[in-house]
Amino acid sequence: MINRDKNTQQNQNKLVIFTRNTSSTQPMGYRVHRNVQVLIEKCERAGYQVNKVYSEPSLKSPNKVRPVLKQMLKDAANGYFGVVVVWDVFTLASDGDELQQIERELARYDVEICSLKEHIDTSTEEGLRVFEYMSKLLNTRHLELAAMQGIPLSQVATWLMEEENMKEGEICE
Known part of the structure; x- marks a missing residue:
């Protein structure tokens, strides 16, 4: 943990929304606008104010310059907020x-990621492990298959972790 001054600690309860158009085939901004409206409504109903x-628009450049993400990370480093709310975790990166x-x-900046679709808690060892598995799954076909079935990626990650644990138990016997 990093030490924070009084103003920064007060910002820990503030939250922001990060979204991006994840498909170049969608009308510019349509999904982003819809997702933002739903996220704002959910946050406000839960008693939080979105600051x-x-x-971020969809990326068409081959070098993946992401000025919006860089600005958010800079603001996080400055302690302007404590929670980033996303539609799903791969909104941050595919x-x-x-x-x-x-x-x-x-x-590192004590900022939590909160996903509308994925229920994970990266502040716990178990939650961080699920997040790591989810990240690995992003680079496979599991994401597409899970989405087609309506299964949260965190659930697929949990199943894979359970299967791995069972295999480890068999080896140890």
Whole structure:
């Protein structure tokens, strides 16, 4: 944990929304606008005030310059908020390695990721393990298959962890 001054600690209860258009085939901003409205409504119903919305367009450049994400990480480093709310975790990044890097950076600043679709708690060892598995799954077909079946990626990750634990138990016997 990093030490924070009084103003930064007060910002721990503030939250922001991060969203991006994850498909270049969708009308520009349509899904992003819809997701933001739903996220704001859910946060407000739960008694939270959304302080800022970071909205990133779909990336068409090959070098993946992400100024909106970089600004959000800079604001996190400055202690402007304590929670990032996303539709699902791959809103932050569609690459598992990049997603884990973002999560680690936010954790360094004591910023929590909260997903509408995925119920994970990266502040616990178990939750962090599920998140790591989810990140690995992003680079496989599991994401597409889970989405087609309406299964949260966190559930697929939990099943894989359970299967791995059972196999480890068989080896130890």
